[in-house]
Structure formats: C-alpha cells, structure tokens
Amino acid sequence: xxxxxxxxxxxxxxxxxxxxxxxxxxxxxxxxxxxxxxxxxxxxxxxxxxxxxxxxxxxxxxxxxxxxxxxxxxxxxxxxxxxxxxxxxxxxxxxxxxxxxxxxxxxxxxxxxxxxxxxxxxxxxxxxxxxxxxxxxxxxxxxxxxxxxxxxxxxxxxxxxxxxxxxxxxxxxxxxxxxxxxxxxxxxxxxxxxxxxxxxxxxxxxxxxxxxxxxxxxxxxxxxxxxxxxxxxxxxx
Amino acid sequence: xxxxxxxxxxxxxxxxxxxxxxxxxxxxxxxxxxxxxxxxxxxxxxxxxxxxxxxxxxxxxxxxxxxxxxxxxxxxxxxxxxxxxxxxxxxxxxxxxxxxxxxxxxxxxxxxxxxxxxxxxxxxxxxxxxxxxxxxxxxxxxxxxxxxxxxxxxxxxxxxxxxxxxxxxxxxxxxxxxxxxxxxxxxxxxxxxxxxxxxxxxxxxxxxxxxxxxxxxxxxxxxxxxx
Numbered sequence: 474x475x476x477x478x479x480x481x482x483x484x485x486x487x488x489x490x491x492x493x494x495x496x497x498x499x500x501x502x503x504x505x506x507x508x509x510x511x512x513x514x515x516x517x518x519x520x521x522x523x524x525x526x527x528x529x530x531x532x533x534x535x536x537x538x539x540x541x542x543x544x545x546x547x548x549x550x551x552x553x554x555x556x557x558x559x560x561x562x563x564x565x566x567x568x569x570x571x572x573x574x575x576x577x578x579x580x581x582x583x584x585x586x587x588x589x590x591x592x593x594x595x596x597x598x599x600x601x602x603x604x605x606x607x608x609x610x611x612x613x614x615x616x617x618x619x620x621x622x623x624x625x626x627x628x629x630x631x632x633x634x635x636x637x638x639x640x641x642x643x644x645x646x647x648x649x650x651x652x653x654x655x656x657x658x659x660x661x662x663x664x665x666x667x668x669x670x671x672x673x674x675x676x677x678x679x680x681x682x683x684x685x686x687x688x689x690x691x692x693x694x695x696x697x698x699x700x701x702x703x704x705x706x707x708x709x710x
Numbered sequence: 711x712x713x714x715x716x717x718x719x720x721x722x723x724x725x726x727x728x729x730x731x732x733x734x735x736x737x738x739x740x741x742x743x744x745x746x747x748x749x750x751x752x753x754x755x756x757x758x759x760x761x762x763x764x765x766x767x768x769x770x771x772x773x774x775x776x777x778x779x780x781x782x783x784x785x786x787x788x789x790x791x792x793x794x795x796x797x798x799x800x801x802x803x804x805x806x807x808x809x810x811x812x813x814x815x816x817x818x819x820x821x822x823x824x825x826x827x828x829x830x831x832x833x834x835x836x837x838x839x840x841x842x843x844x845x846x847x848x849x850x851x852x853x854x855x856x857x858x859x860x861x862x863x864x865x866x867x868x869x870x871x872x873x874x875x876x877x878x879x880x881x882x883x884x885x886x887x888x889x890x891x892x893x894x895x896x897x898x899x900x901x902x903x904x905x906x907x908x909x910x911x912x913x914x915x916x917x918x919x920x921x922x923x924x925x926x927x928x929x930x931x932x933x934x935x936x937x
Binding site for chain 2: 485486489490492493496497519523643644646647648649650651652653654656657660670671672673674675676677678679680682683685686687690
C-alpha cells in the first residue's frame with residue numbers, strides 16, 4: 474500500500490517547515506530524541522499539516538522517518554492524504570493486522586506512514602495498551618524519526634496518554650486562534666504528567682508578523698537570483 | 711491569581727480597521743433610529759419675543775420704584791393668573807389652557823451697565839405656529855402689564871417692543887438628535903472592540919506563544935493561504 478503525501482507548493486512555507494525540521498534535528502542531536510508528538514493546544518490550529526510537513530522535511534533531508542497518525546477519532550478523509558480508510562493503527566492494536574500490514578510506504582523517499590485505521594471506539598484503552606508501547610519501541614529502533622500526529626489537547630485525552638510515551642512533545646498554536654491560557658494549561662498539564670515539552674510551533678501567522686521574525690525570508694526568491702542576473706557581468710543562466 | 715493585561719495599541723488599531731464594517735453598520739442603525747425618533751417627536755417650534763420695561767415721565771424716584779417693582783414681580787409673567795388673563799386677549803382660534811400657556815412662556819431679564827433703571831424683561835413664547843407664538847407673547851405681556859398696574863397702582867410698567875415676527879426655535883434639534891445617535895452608534899462598537907481586544911487572550915505576537923519564556927519557539931509558519 475502506498476500513501477500519497479501532499480506537500481505545500483509555496484516556497485516560503487516549505488522553507489518555514491524546513492526550519493522546524495532543523496530545530497527538531499538539533500534537539501535530537503543534543504538529547505537523542507527520536508519520537509516526537511505533535512499536539513495542538515486546541516483543534517484546527519494546523520497540527521496535522523505541521524506533522525505531515527515536518528515528516529516530509531525530515532525524509533527529504535535523508536532521515537528515515539515514519540509518520541504515525543494516532544488520531545483514531547477522526548476519519549482519515551479529513552487529513553491531507555490521498556488515501557481512503559485503510560487498515561491502520563486501530564486494527565493493529567486490536568490484533569487484526571500485523572506490523573507488516575500496518576506500515577505503508579509513501580510517494581516521498583525515506584518516509585513511511587501508519588494510518589489511524591477505522592476506529593469504533595475504545596481509543597483510550599487501546600492507547601494505554603502494551604501493544605502501542607511495543608510498537609513505538611520497535612519504530613524507534615527502525616527509524617531515525619518517529620512523528621506522531623495526535624488529537625488536540627482540549628478535545629481528547631489521547632495526547633495525555635501518548636505524551637509520556639514519546640521522547641519529546643511539540644505543541645502547535647495558531648495566531649489569532651489559540652489562547653495563551655490554553656497553551657499554558659496544556660504545557661503545565663504535560664509537565665505535571667512527566668512529558669517532555671521541548672517547544673511550540675506558531676502556525677498561520679500573517680505576513681507582517683513573519684517578516685518581523687524572519688526579515689529576509691524572501692531574499693533568495695527575488696527575481697535577480699531566479700534569473701541569475703549578476704550586477705556588472707551581464708546575464709548568466 | 712494575577713493576570714497580566716497588555717494593551718497593544720497597534721493591535722487595537724488593526725482590529726478597529728478590520729471591523730470597520732461593524733462600526734459603519736452600527737452608525738447607520740443608530741442614525742436611522744434617531745432620524746425616525748426625531749421625525750416623530752420633534753415638531754417645529756416657533757419663538758417670538760415681547761419686551762417689557764418700566765418708565766415714569768413724572769419723576770426719577772417714580773422710575774426707580776417702578777423698576778424695583780418690575781424686578782420684584784418679574785416672576786408674575788409665568789404665573790397662572792397672568793396666563794388666565796392672557797387667554798382673554800387671545801382670539802378663539804388659539805385654544806390653550808392656562809397651564810399650557812405657562813409652559814410656553816419663559817422670561818429673561820437684562821439691564822445695561824447694571825442699572826436698575828434700564829432693566830427690561832423679555833417675554834418669550836414658543837408655539838407650533840408662528841402666529842400663535844406672536845399672539846401669546848403679546849397677550850402675556852399685556853396681561854403682565856395690567857397685573858403690575860393693579861399691584862402698584864401706577865402705569866410705569868409698559869410694553870417696549872411688541873412681538874411682530876417669529877423664528878424657528880428648534881431649527882437644529884433634529885440634526886442634534888441625529889448627531890447624538892450617530893455618535894453613540896460609532897462609540898459603542900468602538901468601545902466594545904477595544905475592551906474585547908484588551909481582554910482578549912488570543913495569540914497575537916510571536917512571544918505570546920512562548921508563555922512568558924516558558925516555551926521555546928521552535929518555528930513560525932506563515933499563513934500560506936494569504937501569502
């Protein structure tokens with residue numbers, strides 16, 4: 474089974490996700506982290522997009538990466554993936570499929586994918602099961618990076634369960650959408666449970682704010698660098 | 711628990727700009743309501759003035775006592791007795807009660823160089839029709855003059871200028887009501903937006919996501935739909 478991953482076409486956005494990949498890579502190098510849980514403080518802040526783009530960026534850099542969709546509450550048709558409801562994590566955790574049938578390749582080199590599956594309920598008990606812990610340990614040995622996409626903190630308890638099973642938690646928030654209070658609450662809850670929150674990604678920021686953060690983000694997008702026109706030396710293609 | 715409230719004027723200004731349509735709609739609604747209100751409740755009022763003074767050609771002391779009496783009994787202009795007497799001077803076309811006449815009439819006393827001798831009472835009458843305003847001002851003035859003659863036994867109090875013309879008293883009343891309506895229509899949503907922004911908890915600046923330095927900002931991702 475092969476899963477199609479859709480990448481952003483906007484170069485500025487791809488560059489931003491590559492910067493996130495660099496940050497994650499450096500954290501991994503410093504502290505030896507391999508499993509990362511991407512979790513939004515609230516729904517609809519772009520958690521799944523961030524998880525997918527991060528996984529693609531890590532894979533593009535040559536790291537063997539697997540994206541694990543742990544959101545068993547949402548139908549996979551809501552994800553930005555070209556696949557229908559294939560058997561996935563849910564079926565694996567109830568023992569319906571083996572680990573060989575669980576993992577699917579993608580159109581991106583070095584990137585594999587585990588879908589959420591078709592859940593009928595019991596997500597919490599399945600996430601607490603030994604099967605999942607064993608799976609994560611196995612994936613940690615086989616891959617350089619394991620990226621987990623989970624439901625938002627405020628919408629389900631799933632993230633609380635998984636946060637303590639991974640090496641690092643990355644929170645996701647959106648400008649003009651997420652609230653400071655919710656982020657603080659998420660962070661303190663994870664910390665209290667013993668999870669390792671390494672930082673936050675601020676998503677969907679407007680151009681003005683992005684320019685303040687990364688003032689020359691469009692430096693190499695300027696026309697002269699695209700066409701290769703060099704001052705004083707004529708055109709060079 | 712103490713909570714920090716940060717006032718970001720730039721954010722407030724941007725928010726007001728984004729929600730300009732709410733302010734415009736609110737002004738329009740309040741303006742419409744105030745226009746309807748002013749059309750229904752504000753009727754044209756005409757105003758006419760008669761001036762009364764005190765003068766004696768006999769002696770200065772008579773003039774002074776007449777002026778003193780005028781000052782002392784100026785309130786009589788707005789009394790019921792004078793209003794009842796005034797009705798007798800009004801033709802049958804004008805049908806008002808003494809109480810209504812009292813409400814229509816107001817007085818103003820002026821004097822040049824603070825001299826008692828130069829004191830004058832300006833009797834102003836307001837009515838829906840100009841001819842009514844003129845007639846009422848003159849009738850009340852006449853009734854007051856007669857009443858003063860009865861009280862003092864002298865003819866010193868006289869009419870200086872009779873009312874001959876009337877002008878619109880509340881020319882700007884409708885406009886004022888509309889302006890007040892538009893003002894509140896604009897102010898209320900602005901205040902609501904400002905307070906909402908001040909008390910808003912949503913992430914605005916990049917540092918807001920860091921929870922006062924507790925969280926490291928790993929990356930910022932631009933909004934690709936709008937870039």
